[in-house]
Amino acid sequence: MKAAVLFEAKQPLSIEEVTIAKPAAHEVLIRTVAVGVCRSDLHFVDGAYPHAMPTIPGHEAAGVVEAVGEEVRCVKVGDHVVTCLSAYCGQCEYCVTGRMSLCIDAAVRRPKGAPPRLMLGDVPVAQMLNLSAYAELMLVHEHACVAIDRDMPLDRAALLGCAVTTGAGAVFNTTDVTPGETVCVVGCGGIGLAAVNAAKIAGAGRIIALDPVPEKRAMAEKLGATHSFDSAAETVADEVVALTRGGVHHAIEAVGRPQSAATAVKVLRRGGTATILGMMPLGEKVGLSAMDLLAGKRLQGGLMGSNRFPVDIPRLVDFYLRGLLDLDTIIADRLPLDRINEAFDELRRGETTRSVVTFG
Incomplete structure (x- = not known):
């Protein structure tokens, strides 16, 4: 699959062919349809926040479920979904006390010693914020996405994954x-x-x-x-x-x-x-x-807006479909993946609201 890879902070992202693994237990393979260009990604790209390299940024996304691993119960093949970086385990103190957005349990990632989700040749690619969405496909834990109404346009739905939820x-x-x-x-x-x-x-x-x-x-x-x-x-x-x-x-x-x-x-x-x-x-x-x-x-x-995203995101979709939440105005531009560096340059200038990368 094609993906925008960050090899070094303060350097442009490079469009590369990346290998993505098959879904393991509790994992979901998603065909990416749209990804918002968020300043949070820019913090990692510009080196303000550290991250393992190489990595694929992108965390504000929507797409369609292509395949699911064993024991997946939250979504099914064909579902339209919004992803969320605040993946939750469902069992830790934060989750059981209703503060799911604070969960950092390692259960939502692959265990040490397991094959990585993403590879560039023979080099593992670090998954950013449990998602790495600037790619044609995403492989995520089932608790990092939620099914939404199919009437919701996915380029607008992507914004719900971070900006609107926050x-x-x-x-x-x-x-x-x-x-x-x-x-x-x-x-x-x-x-x-x-x-x-x-x-x-x-x-x-x-x-x-x-x-x-x-x-x-x-x-x-x-x-x-x-x-x-x-x-x-x-x-x-x-x-x-x-x-x-x-x-x-x-x-x-x-x-x-x-x-x-x-x-x-x-x-x-x-x-x-x-x-x-x-x-x-x-x-x-x-x-x-x-x-x-x-x-x-x-x-x-x-x-992340202290979210309970499996509940919050479908409600935000409903607000949009009823004309209460205006996502159309927020989107300033739609562009293909190979223009991702242009989108980041625009974001640095601070004059735009939200650009969305779309996969046609």
Whole structure:
């Protein structure tokens, strides 16, 4: 199969012929139809986060089940599926206490000594985030995918695997927005726009979007933002606090920069909560001042939208099919696999929302 292989950080990906194994017990072979180009992949490509090499990035995908191994019960051949990097074992403390997105049990990977799922000649290829989706086929644990309604277009469905699950999940799960509460979203890429749209679905009152790119702010308003401001302006936090007469109930950071996290804290009202979704540079810290603590402000992370994806993703599909969740607006471009490096260059410029690699 053709796949985009990363041999070295800070170098372009190379389209190579990679061998994929047959499904073992509890494994699913998926024909990839669409993959989103996510900034999380870019962190590994640019070397901000370490990973074993060679590897195949890509983690925001949808496709069709080609084959299943023994004991697979979650999906069957022919199912349309969305994959999710937060594969869950179903047995650890995190899983049985309802925090499936925190599961890191090795049971979802092949055991040591077993043949690898991916090979490049006689060299094993490290599978990224349990998926490695920039490839014509994916071989994953059955708990890394979920079947969806076949009426759902798979290029839109791919976005549910990360951006929408993370952004919408931050609203529905991590912060549990109450109707009428105010929400500020810092950063209007794919994740931030999904958070804006979800805040509208959740019945938030004022929904404020912050981004330095005017086109992204306009898109946020189309998706449900009641107000938008230039996040690069020095007075932006003061403007949000003034507009909301004391600050917002919930601030969601969807960029992954210390400055954005600081803005998320600054715009909070007393007792408000800041949720950080973006992947910060390793070594960075985000904190609350003594006065923030005295004001009852809270700061939290929100890995993958605190998802229970076997339940959450079909619900998000339903939202789309009923016209509540707007995924069409979020997609900026569709391109073939051999243009993956162009897509990453566009992502580095920060002017686009979401590109999707499609396999025709």
